Amino acid sequence: MKALSVRHDRPVFAQEKCKDSEECKTELAAFHNACSQVISALHQLMDKASGDDEVSILEAQSFMVQDPEFHRQIIRLITEEHYKAGPAVEAAAQNLINMLASSLTHGARENISDIQDIAVRIISCLTKESLLKLRLEEKSVLVADTILPSELMSLNREYIAAICLDGGAQTSHVAILARAMNIPCIMGLREASSLVSTGDMVALDACSGILYINPDEETSRRIELLRAYAQAEEKEMSEEAVLPAITKDGRRIYLECNIEGLDFVQTGLRNGAEGVGLFRTEFLLMEEGKTCSEEEQTAVYGKLAAMFGKRGSVTIRTYDVGGDKIVKDMQGGEDNPVLGWRAVRFCMSRKDIFRTQIKSILRASAKGKIRIMFPMISGSDELDEVIAFFNEVRQECRNEGLAFDENMKVGTMIEVPSAALASDILARKVDFFSVGTNDLTQYTIAVDRGNEKTAYLYKEHHIALLRLLRLTAENAKKEDIGLAICGEMAGNPLYIPLVIGLGYNTLSMNPASLLNARKIIRSINYSDCLSLAKEALNMTSCRDIEKLLEKFHAEIGYTE
Ligand code: PEP
Ligand code: MG
Numbered sequence: 001m002k003a004l005s006v007r008h009d010r011p012v013f014a015q016e017k018c019k020d021s022e023e024c025k026t027e028l029a030a031f032h033n034a035c036s037q038v039i040s041a042l043h044q045l046m047d048k049a050s051g052d053d054e055v056s057i058l059e060a061q062s063f064m065v066q067d068p069e070f071h072r073q074i075i076r077l078i079t080e081e082h083y084k085a086g087p088a089v090e091a092a093a094q095n096l097i098n099m100l101a102s103s104l105t106h107g108a109r110e111n112i113s114d115i116q117d118i119a120v121r122i123i124s125c126l127t128k129e130s131l132l133k134l135r136l137e138e139k140s141v142l143v144a145d146t147i148l149p150s151e152l153m154s155l156n157r158e159y160i161a162a163i164c165l166d167g168g169a170q171t172s173h174v175a176i177l178a179r180a181m182n183i184p185c186i187m188g189l190r191e192a193s194s195l196v197s198t199g200d201m202v203a204l205d206a207c208s209g210i211l212y213i214n215p216d217e218e219t220s221r222r223i224e225l226l227r228a229y230a231q232a233e234e235k236e237m238s239e240e241a242v243l244p245a246i247t248k249d250g251r252r253i254y255l256e257c258n259i260e261g262l263d264f265v266q267t268g269l270r271n272g273a274e275g276v277g278l279f280r281t282e283f284l285l286m287e288e289g290k291t292c293s294e295e296e297q298t299a300v301y302g303k304l305a306a307m308f309g310k311r312g313s314v315t316i317r318t319y320d321v322g323g324d325k326i327v328k329d330m331q332g333g334e335d336n337p338v339l340g341w342r343a344v345r346f347c348m349s350r351k352d353i354f355r356t357q358i359k360s361i362l363r364a365s366a367k368g369k370i371r372i373m374f375p376m377i378s379g380s381d382e383l384d385e386v387i388a389f390f391n392e393v394r395q396e397c398r399n400e401g402l403a404f405d406e407n408m409k410v411g412t413m414i415e416v417p418s419a420a421l422a423s424d425i426l427a428r429k430v431d432f433f434s435v436g437t438n439d440l441t442q443y444t445i446a447v448d449r450g451n452e453k454t455a456y457l458y459k460e461h462h463i464a465l466l467r468l469l470r471l472t473a474e475n476a477k478k479e480d481i482g483l484a485i486c487g488e489m490a491g492n493p494l495y496i497p498l499v500i501g502l503g504y505n506t507l508s509m510n511p512a513s514l515l516n517a518r519k520i521i522r523s524i525n526y527s528d529c530l531s532l533a534k535e536a537l538n539m540t541s542c543r544d545i546e547k548l549l550e551k552f553h554a555e556i557g558y559t560e
Pocket of ligand 1: 278438487488
């Protein structure tokens with residue numbers, strides 16, 4: 001495999017200092033502003049992160065940006081030594097790195113790459129210039145001096161065959177991330193990035209931690225054999241791990257995955273997802289504010305359906321842009337975007353964009369098992385209008401002689417309280433419901449899902465939410481339509497028995513949560529889930545419900 005060799009250049013700052021205290025004040029304000037931007041960017045990445053490992057690394061970085069000691073040093077450098085903000089951040093980060101490098105504790109040393117990462121992020125905000133410039137254009141083995149966690153998260157994973165780094169250890173954050181992404185990785189190769197040039201052929205034996213540069217034929221063959229053997233072993237392990245999700249007393253639960261982009265499809269497949277319960281499509285619109293063509297979209301949807309093949313259907317959610325997923329150049333400037341021009345509201349006023357998406361979904365449905373789902377439906381009239389437009393596009397496809405599945409299932413998300421309360425009416429108009437508890441919680445309790453200050457109020461086990469979940473499930477059952485839950489609640493071990501007891505037998509979750517969810521389901525009785533839900537619905541306080549759920553988990557012997 002070809003190598004891409006990368007060495008990072010450090011930013012070079014002019015040496016001049018602040019001229020007067022006014023300039024110091026401006027630099028200080030710029031530093032604080034850059035920190036706020038970095039924190040909000042990290043939170044956005046956390047929302048998009050598809051694994052617990054990614055989230056915990058991002059959380060740790062977000063704490064580091066706010067670290068009082070780090071701030072104290074920078075403030076002192078700016079106000080007392082008249083440094084400009086960029087060099088002050090660099091100097092303070094270097095101080096911290098020197099301190100950590102000499103620390104005897106392993107954990108402390110591991111934080112070095114995170115400090116470098118946040119320093120680069122803050123400096124990028126200050127200079128308004130992206131310092132993360134790594135780009136992969138074909139599948140390659142990345143050989144680098146170092147790679148920052150945020151760089152790794154922003155790369156196209158399909159192009160990374162393996163990673164070889166001069167520094168780091170197997171437990172460093174980058175290595176953890178690479179494992180979560182299923183990318184072979186060798187750390188601590190000291191001078192690999194100087195010895196390997198871009199375009200060299202390399203082969204790696206990740207188990208022994210050896211990188212071969214321009215290997216002979218014999219070595220390449222041996223490494224290929226080792227790789228095939230490791231893959232077969234992994235397949236065997238995941239086959240054993242993937243057993244049907246059936247409770248001890250025989251209730252079959254269907255486990256699907258939530259996918260954003262095509263990056264984590266393999267994890268979903270490996271962990272036994274029985275379909276895609278939620279395909280978030282916003283990334284097709286949000287990358288640099290440009291829209292994807294009908295052909296490109298049809299190819300993406302078709303590829304996903306083909307990857308899942310006979311396993312199960314792929315539920316494609318139409319663009320849920322707006323709110324916390326603003327499309328640059330198309331949206332913005334609203335006082336209250338979460339209650340504003342988002343999802344179907346945006347799509348119905350940009351029918352050009354919506355038409356292309358629906359047409360692409362329909363065209364892809366000719367090739368695989370696909371369902372369409374509309375987000376943020378707030379009531380019956382809105383749903384009628386969206387379905388009427390969908391039917392109009394279907395008719396256009398027929399007129400153009402395009403092949404599509406005439407029986408493609410049409411569903412709506414239930415994520416606005418008004419939709420849950422009117423779910424008896426909505427259930428007569430669609431083939432399935434999928435409950436998005438992330439937004440349903442936010443809108444029911446009137447608590448911003450991304451605001452740390454009010455996070456203590458954000459509780460999916462709030463009695464009002466449990467009532468809405470129950471009502472939605474009852475109404476879906478009455479009309480005999482499909483019912484799933486695809487908010488984060490579905491993959492949270494604490495809530496799985498509760499949602500099953502509330503009537504949900506299809507749970508769609510982050511691919512990384514599937515194996516654990518299956519394990520829990522196989523260790524519980526459906527009858528106990530029913531009693532648990534009944535008891536929770538009779539309680540009056542969140543705290544009591546929480547205790548009840550924890551007690552249930554302790555009794556089944558669940559440990560994180
Ligand atoms: C939800 O709101 O629960 C949901 C699944 O959608 P998203 O998280 O993409 O808003
Ligand atoms: Mg939502």
